[in-house]
Amino acid sequence: MTQHPTTSSATRRRPANNGPKAAPRNRAALVAAAREIYAEQGMDAPLSAIARRAGVGQGVLYRHFPDRAAVAAAVLEENVREVEQAAGADAFSFTAVLGVLTWHLTESAAFIGLLHAGEATGRSGVRAYALILSQRVERALRKRLPEDHPLAAGGDLMLAIAMVSGAVSGPTRAERERRALAAWRLLGVAAEPVRPFGG
Amino acid sequence: MTQHPTTSSATRRRPANNGPKAAPRNRAALVAAAREIYAEQGMDAPLSAIARRAGVGQGVLYRHFPDRAAVAAAVLEENVREVEQAAGADAFSFTAVLGVLTWHLTESAAFIGLLHAGEATGRSGVRAYALILSQRVERALRKRLPEDHPLAAGGDLMLAIAMVSGAVSGPTRAERERRALAAWRLLGVAAEPVRPFGG
Amino acid sequence: MTQHPTTSSATRRRPANNGPKAAPRNRAALVAAAREIYAEQGMDAPLSAIARRAGVGQGVLYRHFPDRAAVAAAVLEENVREVEQAAGADAFSFTAVLGVLTWHLTESAAFIGLLHAGEATGRSGVRAYALILSQRVERALRKRLPEDHPLAAGGDLMLAIAMVSGAVSGPTRAERERRALAAWRLLGVAAEPVRPFGG
Amino acid sequence: MTQHPTTSSATRRRPANNGPKAAPRNRAALVAAAREIYAEQGMDAPLSAIARRAGVGQGVLYRHFPDRAAVAAAVLEENVREVEQAAGADAFSFTAVLGVLTWHLTESAAFIGLLHAGEATGRSGVRAYALILSQRVERALRKRLPEDHPLAAGGDLMLAIAMVSGAVSGPTRAERERRALAAWRLLGVAAEPVRPFGG
DNA sequence: AATGAATGAGGATTCATTCAT
DNA sequence: GATGAATGAATCCTCATTCAT
Numbered sequence: 086m087t088q089h090p091t092t093s094s095a096t097r098r099r100p101a102n103n104g105p106k107a108a109p110r111n112r113a114a115l116v117a118a119a120r121e122i123y124a125e126q127g128m129d130a131p132l133s134a135i136a137r138r139a140g141v142g143q144g145v146l147y148r149h150f151p152d153r154a155a156v157a158a159a160v161l162e163e164n165v166r167e168v169e170q171a172a173g174a175d176a177f178s179f180t181a182v183l184g185v186l187t188w189h190l191t192e193s194a195a196f197i198g199l200l201h202a203g204e205a206t207g208r209s210g211v212r213a214y215a216l217i218l219s220q221r222v223e224r225a226l227r228k229r230l231p232e233d234h235p236l237a238a239g240g241d242l243m244l245a246i247a248m249v250s251g252a253v254s255g256p257t258r259a260e261r262e263r264r265a266l267a268a269w270r271l272l273g274v275a276a277e278p279v280r281p282f283g284g
Numbered sequence: 285m286t287q288h289p290t291t292s293s294a295t296r297r298r299p300a301n302n303g304p305k306a307a308p309r310n311r312a313a314l315v316a317a318a319r320e321i322y323a324e325q326g327m328d329a330p331l332s333a334i335a336r337r338a339g340v341g342q343g344v345l346y347r348h349f350p351d352r353a354a355v356a357a358a359v360l361e362e363n364v365r366e367v368e369q370a371a372g373a374d375a376f377s378f379t380a381v382l383g384v385l386t387w388h389l390t391e392s393a394a395f396i397g398l399l400h401a402g403e404a405t406g407r408s409g410v411r412a413y414a415l416i417l418s419q420r421v422e423r424a425l426r427k428r429l430p431e432d433h434p435l436a437a438g439g440d441l442m443l444a445i446a447m448v449s450g451a452v453s454g455p456t457r458a459e460r461e462r463r464a465l466a467a468w469r470l471l472g473v474a475a476e477p478v479r480p481f482g483g
Numbered sequence: 484m485t486q487h488p489t490t491s492s493a494t495r496r497r498p499a500n501n502g503p504k505a506a507p508r509n510r511a512a513l514v515a516a517a518r519e520i521y522a523e524q525g526m527d528a529p530l531s532a533i534a535r536r537a538g539v540g541q542g543v544l545y546r547h548f549p550d551r552a553a554v555a556a557a558v559l560e561e562n563v564r565e566v567e568q569a570a571g572a573d574a575f576s577f578t579a580v581l582g583v584l585t586w587h588l589t590e591s592a593a594f595i596g597l598l599h600a601g602e603a604t605g606r607s608g609v610r611a612y613a614l615i616l617s618q619r620v621e622r623a624l625r626k627r628l629p630e631d632h633p634l635a636a637g638g639d640l641m642l643a644i645a646m647v648s649g650a651v652s653g654p655t656r657a658e659r660e661r662r663a664l665a666a667w668r669l670l671g672v673a674a675e676p677v678r679p680f681g682g
Numbered sequence: 683m684t685q686h687p688t689t690s691s692a693t694r695r696r697p698a699n700n701g702p703k704a705a706p707r708n709r710a711a712l713v714a715a716a717r718e719i720y721a722e723q724g725m726d727a728p729l730s731a732i733a734r735r736a737g738v739g740q741g742v743l744y745r746h747f748p749d750r751a752a753v754a755a756a757v758l759e760e761n762v763r764e765v766e767q768a769a770g771a772d773a774f775s776f777t778a779v780l781g782v783l784t785w786h787l788t789e790s791a792a793f794i795g796l797l798h799a800g801e802a803t804g805r806s807g808v809r810a811y812a813l814i815l816s817q818r819v820e821r822a823l824r825k826r827l828p829e830d831h832p833l834a835a836g837g838d839l840m841l842a843i844a845m846v847s848g849a850v851s852g853p854t855r856a857e858r859e860r861r862a863l864a865a866w867r868l869l870g871v872a873a874e875p876v877r878p879f880g881g
Numbered sequence: 882a883a884t885g886a887a888t889g890a891g892g893a894t895t896c897a898t899t900c901a902t
Numbered sequence: 903g904a905t906g907a908a909t910g911a912a913t914c915c916t917c918a919t920t921c922a923t
Binding site for chain 1: 439
Binding site: 741 | 903904905906907
């Protein structure tokens with residue numbers, strides 16, 4: 086039973102199938118779309134909106150991501166990876182790595198939420214993913230953190246980052262950047278947005 | 285959930301109309317219920333859950349609040365008012381007022397969100413309310429802010445508060461309080477949670 | 484978030500609300516509709532079809548029945564109750580009670596399925612309900628079963644009924660009745676469809 | 683389930699095309715897989731599950747079977763053919779042929795459904811196939827049915843089989859066999875499960 | 882003034898089926 | 903000839919909101 090597509094409109098044209106080759110492209114489109122939609126509508130945006138923006142059917146989204154949380158994770162994953170890359174590059178000082186992180190903070194509303202991992206986040210099971218990603222960020226930063234740095238103590242590093250992310254809000258990028266800078270200044274830490282290579 | 289109707293609905297008595305006198309009591313019950321539900325389920329909890337917890341029908345909720353945002357605003361309103369009261373009481377120093385604010389921060393997830401007013405907040409029109417309430421908080425605090433206080437400069441006051449609210453997360457109250465303290469310390473500002481009178 | 488009914492078509496007329504008084508009527512309409520739909524489309528018919536046939540919104544169905552299985556159970560419950568009533572009425576001999584059961588067999592495709600309780604029934608969790616209902620049928624029948632009846636032995640009673648229900652198929656009621664009669668005859672048991680009072 | 687694509691799709695090798703020779707093997711694998719899946723999940727199982735179990739792509743399933751009903755028919759076809767073979771073998775008495783049929787009844791939930799051909803079967807067009815297969819079963823049996831057999835009369839033969847199939851339910855094979863035996867006994871017909879050669 | 886049933890749109894999810902490779 | 907990605911319709915279910923009582 087449950088014959089899904091009704092036999093009704095017999096000759097409805099099927100809108101072109103770009104073939105399996107498009108799969109990676111679709112996945113990337115979905116992640117990009119999700120990033121946009123998250124920025125515009127918040128993390129509770131309907132998945133259908135993401136699929137539509139990516140220009141794919143709903144099913145494709147589900148093929149690539151088992152659930153809502155996986156989509157979010159994929160978006161954040163990209164940001165986190167860039168922080169890790171920066172931390173891995175000898176050319177980057179701790180301040181620069183912090184800058185890359187800050188840049189992502191000003192760029193992506195979703196990324197901010199990540200560092201808040203802890204709130205009662207409603208239905209979305211993003212929490213589990215968020216924690217892991219958050220830890221990866223911390224690990225990457227600590228690799229470069231000078232021992233005598235003011236944030237080197239106990240849990241101060243991630244706390245400070247959470248604080249800055251709390252400060253970063255505002256409709257425009259410029260405003261967000263301004264607030265990020267001011268926040269780091271209040272903390273007495275040198276850091277300013279640094280656009281990563283791959284971004 | 286989803287209480288299903290008894291089959292004996294024929295003879296069920298109509299649950300007594302407590303008359304006009306009950307109106308304020310109902311309103312209060314709704315706000316209290318909303319606070320609980322928000323804490324448990326997040327700000328996206330169904331309105332029906334709030335009505336049920338308050339022990340009133342859905343209609344009553346709509347009599348008192350035009351929409352979802354109004355409910356949230358009413359909850360926050362209480363918090364804001366207590367900050368204002370503290371700021372109005374001569375017995376409270378600026379540090380103490382900040383403490384009351386901090387106390388609310390550790391108490392109420394919703395209140396934290398308030399100070400974030402700025403994110404892309406999806407469809408809910410909480411934004412408008414939030415901005416106003418946020419401004420009331422600022423006004424109250426500035427009334428007591430010493431001119432030479434480190435936060436007296438430009439937008440630093442609310443920025444710092446946003447930063448602390450960003451830091452405050454965690455499942456337990458104790459954990460949240462711990463983080464709030466640590467955050468203020470990082471900012472070099474003296475402040476610790478102060479439970480207000482009326483709370 | 485998840486503002487459900489969009490504010491879009493502002494003045495869409497809401498199609499009359501018959502008020503709470505209609506609740507029991509709605510429930511009955513749903514059960515009746517379910518019976519029809521089950522007969523036409525099988526037990527896997529979409530719930531939306533049942534709601535539509537009953538002339539109510541989808542929500543009403545969910546208000547009255549938590550899930551698909553509950554709807555089915557409500558339908559079967561009616562049939563079972565009539566068998567029980569017949570068994571409780573002194574005017575009915577065992578043969579007559581069996582006749583009432585047989586009548587339901589010819590009447591309701593769903594009821595037949597009930598007595599098959601055992602197959603791998605896919606997603607629907609009807610099984611649990613079905614077993615209980617099946618046992619009620621057995622209890623009712625045994626109350627009137629003469630000790631020296633050929634079906635009195637061990638599990639023969641329900642087995643025979645399952646056999647007859649297996650035999651009863653066919654598009655028209657007449658055909659189904661014919662087969663039921665023939666099946667009982669093959670078993671050497673006297674029984675013919677008896678329309679219950681309340682039917 | 684819902685195997686999600688590896689991100690490394692770029693370099694994944696296309697899983698070898700086994701050439702035309704594999705076609706019959708694939709078809710057989712699909713039928714076998716369908717039988718298993720039907721037994722586990724019921725006849726409404728997704729076609730994709732069958733393809734996956736058979737270790738082939740979805741497309742192969744569609745190459746061999748035009749629709750869901752055709753898959754079911756192919757499964758049943760095997761059972762029917764074995765009954766026909768038994769009926770064609772001189773070594774088998776009518777009782778033995780009936781035994782082979784009974785064996786399939788205890789073996790395959792799908793096969794049971796076949797003999798029920800007649801119910802309101804929802805949207806699936808299995809009906810058409812089922813009727814034909816059912817008639818082949820009858821023809822095979824009648825070839826061996828002694829003229830003076832109690833089931834020789836009118837439509838009694840298939841009715842009796844339908845009755846037995848109605849009786850056969852239960853989670854375990856043993857239980858199903860027990861019920862089949864009891865059912866035949868109630869009908870006063872000698873028959874017990876006989877495992878066919880090719881089974 | 883309160884109750885809670887009803888409505889129905891919206892979002893989530895699943896699969897049958899097609900088709901580029 | 904095979905693979906499995908893509909499509910999108912259908913179904914499920916939830917809730918905001920209205921309204922008869």
